[in-house]
Amino acid sequence: MTGSSAGAARTPRAALAELLTGNRRFVSGQPVHGHDVTAAAAVASGDQQPYAVLLGCIDSRVPLEAIFDQTFGSICVIRTGAHVLDRAVCGSIEYVVGQLGVPLVMVLGHERCGAVASAVDTLRTGERPGGSLAYLVDQIAPAVTEVGADDPRAHPMAVRRHVLRTVAALRADDLLTGPVAAGRVDVVGAVYDLATGEVTLLDR
Numbered sequence: 001m002t003g004s005s006a007g008a009a010r011t012p013r014a015a016l017a018e019l020l021t022g023n024r025r026f027v028s029g030q031p032v033h034g035h036d037v038t039a040a041a042a043v044a045s046g047d048q049q050p051y052a053v054l055l056g057c058i059d060s061r062v063p064l065e066a067i068f069d070q071t072f073g074s075i076c077v078i079r080t081g082a083h084v085l086d087r088a089v090c091g092s093i094e095y096v097v098g099q100l101g102v103p104l105v106m107v108l109g110h111e112r113c114g115a116v117a118s119a120v121d122t123l124r125t126g127e128r129p130g131g132s133l134a135y136l137v138d139q140i141a142p143a144v145t146e147v148g149a150d151d152p153r154a155h156p157m158a159v160r161r162h163v164l165r166t167v168a169a170l171r172a173d174d175l176l177t178g179p180v181a182a183g184r185v186d187v188v189g190a191v192y193d194l195a196t197g198e199v200t201l202l203d204r
């Protein structure tokens, strides 16, 4: 391993700083873990000591370990279409926070998200997709409605609103609300810019 201080980032503030510093390394083209994608690096990581759990989108352009320049054992990653929650996602986050003592949960949306575009299209046309895709769209739709489906900027605004709605839902989660209230855990929202590689925190 090359100098990760992941094990030391045991407060929400330190964990967030660690993540954002990693994203700056990625953006600057000077990742320290970019060469660590080998079985040897995986073996060398030993026990995991993750300091953050990230919930992001399935989009193939948004690999979370890469954009935060993280190596084996440092972050837990969950990805669903437009970071939509379900019980498995919430249970996984509860496990990471409760059992592994991770102090930070980050929800990461991204520009040009296809799942959010599907929700915008559904509200504009009234044509709801079938199958379980309908579940995804239904979970994103309230964010689109809040920003106004017919607004020309509905998509980028809905991306942000949907992140904040997901953050609010997690902060209200049965097993997270106590640690959050005590300041031991924070849940933050951010957006990834495909054009620059930058991650920008959203104000609550």
Ligand SMILES: [Zn+2]
Pocket: 057, 058, 059, 081, 082, 110, 112, 113, 114, 115, 116
């Ligand atoms: Zn997406």
